[in-house]
Structures are given as C-alpha cells and as structure tokens.
Amino acid sequence: MLIDAHCHLDRYEENLPYALEQTKQHGIFTISNSMDLPSYKQNVKIAATADLILPVFGIHPWNASEYVGCLNDLDWAVSESPMIGEIGLDYHFIKETSRYDDQREVFEYFLRAASRQRKIVIVHTKGAESETFQLLKKYNTERVIIHWYSGPWHILKAMVEHGFYFTIGVEVLFSQHIQDIAGYLPAEQMLTETDNPGGSASLTGNIGTPLLIKDVIGKLAEIRGTSDRIIMATVQDNLIRVGDNDPWLTRVQASSG
Secondary structure (H helix, E strand, C coil): CEEEEEECHHHHHHHHHHHHHHHHHHCEEEEECCCCHHHHHHHHHHHHCCCCEEECECCCHHHHHHHCCCHHHHHHHHHHCCCEEEEECCCCCCCCHHHHHHHHHHHHHHHHHHHHHCCCEEEECCCCHHHHHHHHHHCCCCCEEECCCCCCHHHHHHHHHCCCEEEECHHHHCCHHHHHHHHHCCHHHEEECCCCCHHHHHHHCCCCCCCHHHHHHHHHHHHHCCCHHHHHHHHHHHHHHHCCCCCCHHHHHHHCC
8 A cells, every 4th residue: 555644735726636546546545634722623534534544633833833732622632633743943044043942842842742642643754853853752752753854864773763753755866865864764764755835836836746655665675676556565564563552453454455
C-alpha cells in the first residue's frame, strides 16, 4: 500500500475531488495534517466522505500567534484527534523573532497533551532543529514523526539515535542534501510524504497531486539500491510499528489486505 504520511487535503480546494479520486484509485493511505482549527474541521469533513484518509489536528508554527491566548479552547480537538500534527517550530520562514515565544508556548502545549495521551506527533523543525529536539526530549515524547527534515547532520543523527521517524517527500527529487538524508536513514525509521498540494508547488510552481508519492518511492528505491515494492512494504511496516496499539491502526491493516 502507498503511504502519504503528511499532506494537507483541505488546501486542495476546487481540486479536491480529483485528489480524492487519485487516493481511492491508487490506494494511498493519507494522513491529512491541519494547520489550524478551521483546517482540521475541513479535514474531518473530507475524511467522512472518503476512505484511506486520517485527519489529524495541530497548529502550525506559522499560525501559533493566533492561538496562544486560547489554547484551552483546543482541548476537545486534541483529545479527538488520533495523532497530533502539524506542530513544531519555524525560525526559517518566520523572521520575526517576536513570534518565537508564541511558537514555543503552542508547541509545548501540544507536547504536554501528547505525553498525557500517548499520541504520535508530526513535527515541523525548519530552522529550529536543535530547540525542537530539546523540547521533544524535555517532554519525553515517545513517538515522533519528523516532517521534511532538511537541517544539520549532527541533529539528524541524534534524532535517529533517539528513535524518531522521518518523512521523505518531493524535495528528494531535486535536492542532493535530501537525497543524502534519504540514503542515510535507517530503513526502519523512514516514511514517505508529499506535503501536497503545497510541497510540490513550493519547488516547481505546480500543484502537487497524490500520485507524486510514486515518484518519491521510485527515487528512494534508486537511492537505496532496492525496488519500489520493497520501499512501499518497508514504509507500510514502519507506519504500523509507530502506530502500534492506536485505535486507527486497524484501518491501515485492513486497507493492506
């Protein structure tokens, strides 16, 4: 089964029917991350109309300042969501240092909740890799999926040793640094993603489609000297392992036949 462990289906807007048809036709199990409360509500609606879609709630660091004063109002969504994402820190795209305290407060709110509820977190680290790692350790976050890691090698290696999982996405088609990371990661800690529709658009100017996951898998197979089939099976096994004992796991197993 194909696995897209990180995308944003709500952002497809008028192109959503086409995207959902691709996920259905090609059997792409899709974790649709949220960037704020409205996007989570939209992702839940989307998942109610389609198989293979797992909607998860988080507040993206870009939106942290909008929610920092009302975090308790988010408790219901955190409790309802089977995983927590997309959350984290971003000191690269966000240049205003005055917003960093808000990012940390929101991120720590989610990490405390994840620790209490023993939930997987899907984490954005851009430009803040070291601090993100320190906070994940501070809260003893047990199951972590690092989204689109592109940072320093020494932090990557420390995260790998800590047992984190990593999504490899469409940048692997273009970037030598990402290709080197994809070749370095232990097979048992690797997942695949598209970050659609924006992931591809940020690199090529073209809206990404769910089928880009096949291009990612093909490139991973090339880099790692194996077959597409083995990459697909490995990623599926990894997602099942990181989600061990979660209620939603049966959906992945049932979909795999």
